[in-house]
Amino acid sequence: MNTRYALIRGQRPSSSAQAALQRKPRWHEMAIQGFLFFCGALSILTTAGIVLILGRESWLFFRSPEVSLREFLGTTKWQPSIGQFGIWPLVNATMMTTFFALLVALPLGLCTAIYLSEYASERVRSSLKPVLELLAGIPTVVYGYFALTFVTPLLRGILGRDVVEIYNTASAGIVIGILILPLITSMAEDALNAVPRSLREASYALGATRLETAATIVLPAATSGVAAAIILAISRAVGETMIVAIAAGAGPAFTFNPFKAAETMTGHIVRISGGDLSYDSMDYNSLFAIGLVLFLITFALNIVSRWFVQRFREVYE
Amino acid sequence: MTAIHVLTATARLAPVQALAAARCESDCALEARQLSVYYGAFRAVKDVSLKIQRQKITALIGPSGCGKSTFLRALNRMNDLIPGSRTEGEVIFEGCNIYAPGVDPVEVRRRIGMVFQKPNPFPKSVYDNIAWAARINGFRGNMDDLVEQSLRQAALWDEVKDKLRQSALALSGGQQQRLCIARAIAIRPEIILMDEPASALDPIATLKIEDLMHELVKNYTIIIVTHNMQQAARVSDYTAFLMMDEDRAGYLVEYGPTDEVFTNPKDRRTEEYITGRFG
Numbered sequence: 021m022n023t024r025y026a027l028i029r030g031q032r033p034s035s036s037a038q039a040a041l042q043r044k045p046r047w048h049e050m051a052i053q054g055f056l057f058f059c060g061a062l063s064i065l066t067t068a069g070i071v072l073i074l075g076r077e078s079w080l081f082f083r084s085p086e087v088s089l090r091e092f093l094g095t096t097k098w099q100p101s102i103g104q105f106g107i108w109p110l111v112n113a114t115m116m117t118t119f120f121a122l123l124v125a126l127p128l129g130l131c132t133a134i135y136l137s138e139y140a141s142e143r144v145r146s147s148l149k150p151v152l153e154l155l156a157g158i159p160t161v162v163y164g165y166f167a168l169t170f171v172t173p174l175l176r177g178i179l180g181r182d183v184v185e186i187y188n189t190a191s192a193g194i195v196i197g198i199l200i201l202p203l204i205t206s207m208a209e210d211a212l213n214a215v216p217r218s219l220r221e222a223s224y225a226l227g228a229t230r231l232e233t234a235a236t237i238v239l240p241a242a243t244s245g246v247a248a249a250i251i252l253a254i255s256r257a258v259g260e261t262m263i264v265a266i267a268a269g270a271g272p273a274f275t276f277n278p279f280k281a282a283e284t285m286t287g288h289i290v291r292i293s294g295g296d297l298s299y300d301s302m303d304y305n306s307l308f309a310i311g312l313v314l315f316l317i318t319f320a321l322n323i324v325s326r327w328f329v330q331r332f333r334e335v336y337e
Numbered sequence: 338m339t340a341i342h343v344l345t346a347t348a349r350l351a352p353v354q355a356l357a358a359a360r361c362e363s364d365c366a367l368e369a370r371q372l373s374v375y376y377g378a379f380r381a382v383k384d385v386s387l388k389i390q391r392q393k394i395t396a397l398i399g400p401s402g403c404g405k406s407t408f409l410r411a412l413n414r415m416n417d418l419i420p421g422s423r424t425e426g427e428v429i430f431e432g433c434n435i436y437a438p439g440v441d442p443v444e445v446r447r448r449i450g451m452v453f454q455k456p457n458p459f460p461k462s463v464y465d466n467i468a469w470a471a472r473i474n475g476f477r478g479n480m481d482d483l484v485e486q487s488l489r490q491a492a493l494w495d496e497v498k499d500k501l502r503q504s505a506l507a508l509s510g511g512q513q514q515r516l517c518i519a520r521a522i523a524i525r526p527e528i529i530l531m532d533e534p535a536s537a538l539d540p541i542a543t544l545k546i547e548d549l550m551h552e553l554v555k556n557y558t559i560i561i562v563t564h565n566m567q568q569a570a571r572v573s574d575y576t577a578f579l580m581m582d583e584d585r586a587g588y589l590v591e592y593g594p595t596d597e598v599f600t601n602p603k604d605r606r607t608e609e610y611i612t613g614r615f616g
Contacts, residue, residue, distance in 0.1 A: 141420070142420060216457075218455055218457040219457055219459060219460075220418075221415065221418070221453060221457065222453065222457040222458075223459075224415065224418060224446060225415060225446055225450060225451035225521070226446070226447075226450065226473070226474070226520065226521065227443055227444070227446045227447030227473065227474055227524060228443070228473050229443050232473050236469065236473070237459055240460070240461075241460050
């Protein structure tokens with residue numbers, strides 16, 4: 021302490037003080053820092069490794085004379101056995117299940133989040149949140165059979181057996197919606213909770229009702245966080261595998277009818293790779309191409325989400 | 338008539354006094370009767386009775402933690418929003434107890450506005466901050482005129498007339514606070530509660546707010562909480578001095594015209610506080 025004051029006053033520190041100020045290595049500090057760096061680097065390296073593998077195998081796929089990038093992106097038939105590799109049936113099925121998932125999870129999740137953060141008493145909150153978290157803990161295989169043995173019969177009962185096939189993208193999508201519901205709810209609620217109390221007070225003090233406050237002050241102020249929640253939930257829905265593998269159908273089909281069977285990208289990968297697949301065959305490599313497309317979609321969604329958060333984040337002063 | 342007399346005039350009235358009380362009723366914008374506020378088991382305000390004069394500025398002063406903000410927030414039922422809070426006693430506004438069953442706190446807050454310690458504009462444009470407040474209160478009319486008029490009344494128009502579409506968060510702290518005042522008066526309340534409105538501002542911005550209060554009091558009744566005694570002395574017509582007892586519950590020590598409270602306090606504790614011997 022004395023040395024510090026001596027320095028501030030501009031006096032020359034004595035030689036012993038100078039020795040005290042010398043930099044000395046702090047070994048265990050450095051060891052911890054190294055370990056933490058290693059942990060961070062590991063996840064980056066893993067990601068890089070995955071991208072590398074995906075890229076290499078896809079490269080092998082596109083390099084072969086049987087398929088071109090134009091055919092891959094420009095045609096609507098996916099039949100590897102006869103050499104037709106148009107990705108759209110798979111992408112289309114994924115988009116349909118995701119759409120139905122959002123149809124369920126978006127309104128329900130947002131309303132639940134608003135209820136929890138703006139209306140619910142502490143007692144209701146503390147009992148509702150664990151239930152929601154339980155929903156997140158159910159294995160997806162259970163969800164898959166829930167779709168196949170409960171939601172599908174329900175849809176068939178309502179809309180008629182000739183309308184709804186046993187395997188269909190709608191019921192898989194609805195159940196994916198239930199799966200991502202806790203994700204949207206809890207992230208959106210966090211975003212709503214992060215809106216400062218003072219804004220709510222300002223609103224109430226101007227004679228706003230709870231609904232006016234929630235819908236026109238709190239929700240817009242939480243836009244960035246809520247949007248990020250939704251986008252992450254979309255990524256989750258796009259990547260969901262087990263439910264679609266069980267309930268959506270087992271065969272690529274290019275259809276916009278949600279009550280017909282169709283196979284999503286993930287569903288196709290899991291079905292094909294589950295059978296006998298010889299290494300280095302076209303089929304084998306095509307899976308990596310699909311995987312790469314999946315990766316690019318979720319990667320793009322993540323970027324959009326980050327952009328959203330930065331673009332719309334409000335800084336409250 | 339001094340406000341101390343007004344205070345005692347609430348109960349047990351002889352006919353003559355009743356007449357006096359009735360006359361004062363027209364000057365009285367708001368009256369707290371035996372008002373107590375609890376947070377859970379903790380009593381933050383104890384039996385405060387106080388009559389607020391119409392179109393005057395009343396300052397609530399007292400040491401920190403004495404419950405003056407809590408008392409202020411009880412006057413437009415803002416404490417309702419705090420889980421576990423409870424209010425006893427009455428607040429009479431236009432002949433009606435705002436804590437009576439069947440009274441809608443939303444309506445109460447439309448008539449009794451509030452400005453907070455920290456400026457809290459909405460993350461919307463300057464224009465929308467005011468337009469939003471007017472719109473939710475059912476305003477139908479020329480919004481541009483209302484916005485301009487409110488901003489002029491809040492002495493902010495000249496500074497922001499070219500940035501109406503910009504975010505309110507881009508304004509300086511003092512401008513934000515005047516925007517909050519503009520927003521509060523856009524819905525034409527009868528009373529404006531101000532909870533240390535200048536304590537987060539620099540001296541010049543503070544002065545502007547005080548000047549503004551002098552303007553506003555021509556049309557509104559203002560109640561201000563402040564921990565700055567010079568400010569209370571500068572701006573207010575009436576001053577109420579609150580203190581806390583050994584259980585940290587706030588109670589009213591003295592209430593009267595500001596001149597009297599500051600120059601000739603009746604209570605020794607008021608004198609000690611004002612002369613800076615504690616608090």
